[in-house]
Amino acid sequence: MDKVILTPNPYRDKDFKTLREAMRILNENNIQTRVCLPFMVDKNCNLPKDIYFSRLDRELPDASMVICFGGDGTILHMSKAATRNNVPVLGVNIGTMGFMAELESGEMSLLSRIATGEYSVVNRMMLDVTVMRDRDIIFHDICLNDAVITKGAIARIIHTAVSCDGVQAMECGGDGVIIATPTGSTAYSLSAGGPIIEPEAHSILITPICAHDVVSRSMVASDKRIINVKLTQNARQNAFLSVDGGKAVKIVMGDTITIKKSNFVTRLVRLKDRSFYDVVNHKFRII
Secondary structure: OOEEEEEEOOOOOHHHHHHHHHHHHHHHOOOEEEEEOOOOOOOOOOOOOOOOEEOHHHHHHHOOEEEEEEOHHHHHHHHHHHHHOOOOEEEEEOOOOOOOOOEEHHHHHHHHHHOOOOOEEEEEEEEEEEEEEOOEEEEEEEEOOEEEEEOOOOOOOEEEEEEEOOEEEEEEEEOEEEEEOOHHHHOHHHHOOOOOOOOOOOEEEEEEEOOOOOOOOOEEEEOOOOEEEEEOOOOOOOEEEEEOOOOOEEEOOOOEEEEEEEEEEEEEEEOOOOOHHHHHHHHHOOO
């Protein structure tokens, strides 16, 4: 293991206690570490003077692993940059649910397994999202969790039509629609009434948000499908697209949102031998 990048969320890891413990354990096991912020922080954020923060774009190309400290949002934010550099990601949960995180903040001792190679790497499917306006691409990105098309702040419904390989699959009015990966099935889609899907499944989940039509329900499509989402003719207002909870993009009548399986995959590090169903049971306290 040549170099591990540590990316703490300064708003989650108070006083960087978890980060410091991770640095100590990894350094004691002769693993070189670099600390990088996963995102820009505001000027009022007090960063410790005794920790050197390097630039993520400088460290990623030759890194062996990235360890994220925070909630699922931090992992989602990091996954794109890490994925484009083919670097696996290990999540340490300092948030609430933390479905993608492998470790809780009290399990830092398990990081010693990295030095001995006692870990595995699993691939998680990603989505490719493109917005076409006339003949121009006005937006393109990849996501690990979901692409969400929703109404604005004004309490009016939007009407969307969803097609799979050019065949209409769903049309409804409501707050919008979620197109999610199996990984994203435990996120916003679940809150909107969608099913839980194993992360290793080969599928794309389509979930309407607060649909006014009672027959509109979640649909599970093959990962081979190309999904298009449009505002229908009776839509009286614009909509917004957000990918993995990122900055919203305004969608207008005539735009076509195309979503398909990405050629990229997010590589997640596993240190523990546990089933996805164990994770679900633990997070939701089912048993």
